[in-house]
Amino acid sequence: MKPEPLNTYRAGPDEHGHFGIYGGRYVAETLMPLILEVERAYRDAQQDPSFQAELDYYLKHYVGRPSPLYFAERLTRHFGGAKIYFKRDELNHTGSHKANNCIGQALLARRMGKRRVIAETGAGQHGVAVATFCALFDIPCVIYMGEVDMERQAPNVFRMRLLGAEVRAAKSGSRTLKDAMNEALRDWVANVDTTYYLIGTAAGPHPYPEMVRNFQSVIGREAREQIMEAEGRLPDTLVACIGGGSNAIGLFHPFLDDPSVRIVGVEAAGHGISTGQHAASITGGAPGVLHGNRTYLLQDADGQIAEAHSISAGLDYPGIGPEHAWLRDSGRVDYVSATDDEALDAFKLCTRLEGIIPALEPAHALAHVARIAGELPSDHLIVMNMCGRGDKDVPSVAKALGMDNGA
């Protein structure tokens, strides 16, 4: 049974950073004063029109916003049902939605007088965006990346290094995104005076989930205007992939209080939920506390964090942003999952039919669109967030498909 609907789903978090029981600030005491300082600086920036003006300037002239809302006509015809639109955030400078958040936080770091930036990255999209803005603003940066991810996303490692970033391998645990985040937190604790931690997803200690959501909400605000212009009405369904969930919350948030809009987040089911080898924290996890927030986590009965699995390095994380955890419990957003194989099929189909090579992350969202579109009437409007481009994935897709890379 679904919970009773609320008057608004857009009021969170509360002043302590909680979305219901989720969110919060679960960090070592050494970091607490820093996190409170980030919050004060962010509140101050929010009140400052010159901060917003500067953000708008870079979003328009450097990132390339607004990103188009594109009617994917051939895919629509292929499925023979709902009308499919892509929000083209893969066209942003650096190739994904990550730029929306990075420019905001890089401006904040500069405003705070921080002389060094650190970040974690999974697929490398966030790392590349951080390295890009740090190059632009001349701030030294260190990017932590799991050793496994460095292998499967080698092109992005090279890009970060070209941009002047130092890429450090996280060699502990599963050697993926979760361990990169541990290493970044350890770095921050040791470099409290100089360093700004630029978190890439809508997770971590408050105010990060709220701040990242606010920077990413430009996606949903634009999509809303654009669909009104194209169709004269709101969409019927929104679909986005979810790792930490920053692209999804960016698209969803401006629509949360429109009850006619059905909203679906797609987690990575890896080899399948029943195999245990997946990254679907909501579908296959339970509430817990990690990396500064309470949220759904993949874990065992003793509270040890389980290793996630996904072909997509960007979704390969055992947690999810706390606002998503709350939106799930409140019943406003539906969370489903797509497997590695389904994502690969969607990846191939999109490339052939639309000439758009999607990143493996949004290929999961498209896999769900593929599941539902054919059953829906032709006047049903779907907006899917094409949050990243797939150039970085070409080598690992070639490997997964048994094709010789370059042949």
Add this chain to the structure above:
Amino acid sequence: MSAGEGRLERRFEALREAGRGGFVSYISAGDPDRETSLAILRGLPAAGADVIEIGVPFTDPMADGPAIQAANQRALRGGMTLRGTLEMVQEFRRQDNDTPIALMGYFNPIYRYGVEAFSRDAAAAGIDGLIVVDLPPEEDAELRVPALAAGLRVIRLTAPTSDDRRLPRILEGAGGFIYHVAITGITGTTSASADAVAAAVERLRRHTDLPLAVGFGIRTPEQAAEVARVADAAVVGSALVQRIADCLEHEKPEPEEIVESVLSLVRDLAGGVRSARA
């Protein structure tokens, strides 16, 4: 027992009367395996540990450096859990009902166990205080309330970044002792200077009458002595678990050798602490 004196209070009172600082010895429960770890635990009081800090292994110990990370991994591979940690303490209590034990860990295993059930079971097992690294005062009410009701002390951490404005917030509701993190950093890495420790202790004394234990970066008997000269206790962790790692490097290490090697380091460190104010 919640309102009265517990093992921690009695021990720090005895140390004050003896006019010396205390030695807090950390071990990771189940490192490198349950039996060896239990043998070390049992040997700690005789080797000179005044207070024992027992670490609950966790997959993602964000505040810990490489030595304790590796200890956590070894313990987890051996199947150690939070429940298993409490059972070890329970066994220890059959022989020693005086040495205070603080349980140190990250919140998720406790949350998963259930804060009420955990508080009850921890107190029943003979745990005296809780140090939960990723549970700052702003978030700890959900554990603090059942823990206090069960008679456990909530041991709060202070750091060099905890300024005078923030300290009262940390100290309100704190019990047992204050664990001061001497450096801005993770365990087992850099060390604070003796002057920095002395200044930190002096500052904290202005805010609280609770005993002050100082940890992070203390490796040698000399460093432990320096800290124990000004603070109520010195905490050593990484150096001890590193000793286990070093023993494991040898070909087929006998469990007795590991136990003896760790306890011999504990004796050296405790000796340093005991001679500090002599």
